[in-house]
Amino acid sequence: AGTLGAAAAEKGRYFGAAVAANHLGEAPYASTLNTEFNSATPENEMKWDAVESTRNSFTYGPADQIVNHAQSRGMKVRGHTLVWHSQLPGWVGGLGAADLRTAMNNHITQVMQHYKGKIHSWDVVNEAFQDGSSGARRSSPFQDKLGNGFIEEAFRTARAADPAAKLCYNDYNTDGVNAKSNAVYNLVRDFKARGVPIDCVGFQSHFNSASPVPGDYRANLQRFADLGVDVQITELDIEGSGTAQANSYTTVVNACLGVSRCTGITVWGVTDKYSWRASGTPLLFDNNYAKKPAYNAVLTAL
Numbered sequence: 476a477g478t479l480g481a482a483a484a485e486k487g488r489y490f491g492a493a494v495a496a497n498h499l500g501e502a503p504y505a506s507t508l509n510t511e512f513n514s515a516t517p518e519n520e521m522k523w524d525a526v527e528s529t530r531n532s533f534t535y536g537p538a539d540q541i542v543n544h545a546q547s548r549g550m551k552v553r554g555h556t557l558v559w560h561s562q563l564p565g566w567v568g569g570l571g572a573a574d575l576r577t578a579m580n581n582h583i584t585q586v587m588q589h590y591k592g593k594i595h596s597w598d599v600v601n602e603a604f605q606d607g608s609s610g611a612r613r614s615s616p617f618q619d620k621l622g623n624g625f626i627e628e629a630f631r632t633a634r635a636a637d638p639a640a641k642l643c644y645n646d647y648n649t650d651g652v653n654a655k656s657n658a659v660y661n662l663v664r665d666f667k668a669r670g671v672p673i674d675c676v677g678f679q680s681h682f683n684s685a686s687p688v689p690g691d692y693r694a695n696l697q698r699f700a701d702l703g704v705d706v707q708i709t710e711l712d713i714e715g716s717g718t719a720q721a722n723s724y725t726t727v728v729n730a731c732l733g734v735s736r737c738t739g740i741t742v743w744g745v746t747d748k749y750s751w752r753a754s755g756t757p758l759l760f761d762n763n764y765a766k767k768p769a770y771n772a773v774l775t776a777l
């Protein structure tokens with residue numbers, strides 16, 4: 476197959492990109508997206524500050540634009556993200572515990588019902604664990620006021636809101652076996668043991684020279700899959716250039732293809748031109764939408 480999406484589809488997987496609504500009007504941006512990718516993740520448009528900046532007043536325009544663009548071209552959509560400490564409007568952090576619980580469940584329910592039937596997988600909770608060796612939860616309004624049970628509550632609410640959507644836990648620095656991924660592993664194992672709904676784990680996979688593709692990446696994906704969840708590579712980007720970058724992309728694709736429950740890969744942007752990692756060139760298309768060596772490596776590996 477001659478495109479990323481078609482090649483991934485032949486392997487029973489999707490190949491997606493993070494998409495920003497405000498770039499869809501740029502012809503080469505849209506044509507690259509439309510030609511190469513068969514899944515889209517709104518980069519910012521579904522985050523809490525974008526959809527509910529004022530309590531119980533929901534704004535769906537920019538996210539709808541991406542969903543409509545994707546659906547009308549046969550692409551799947553990943554939902555990102557419902558409960559996260561970042562890009563969270565100030566009013567949420569100002570609530571007391573009882574009110575915060577109500578607001579969290581209302582947010583999940585409203586947003587998921589709006590997109591019911593249109594989202595293949597939702598990042599229900601994003602980045603709830605700390606970096607480093609502790610394996611502890613990260614401080615957030617949800618963690619600090621609702622306690623450890625907030626993740627379970629979010630997933631139960633999400634299942635009720637859209638029973639057909641796959642419900643994912645998503646995080647970074649969990650790509651290899653380490654204290655943080657062990658903490659997520661223990662959470663997922665506990666959920667599966669107790670029947671708490673969870674279907675997938677997202678591995679963001681933001682890599683650079685300080686944080687390269689781990690040698691045990693595939694093994695780590697496999698141990699999660701062995702718990703009975705799908706795994707997805709959700710925000711892939713790899714700083715660097717040329718052959719080294721291309722080789723790292725090959726390693727990532729091979730890791731996913733080596734795990735039958737790795738259902739798809741999303742790169743965190745269409746083009747280096749708009750990467751959130753402004754200092755870098757971490758994606759598959761350069762600033763002029765030309766295919767990079769990394770693109771050819773991915774297509775070859777798929």
Ligand code: XIL
Nearest residue numbers: 518519555556601647679710743751
């Ligand atoms: C980033 C976006 O790419 C930026 O445009 C925004 O300014 C900040 O958030 N982990 C995540 C993503 O889960 O939502 C983040 O996206 C990158 C890190």
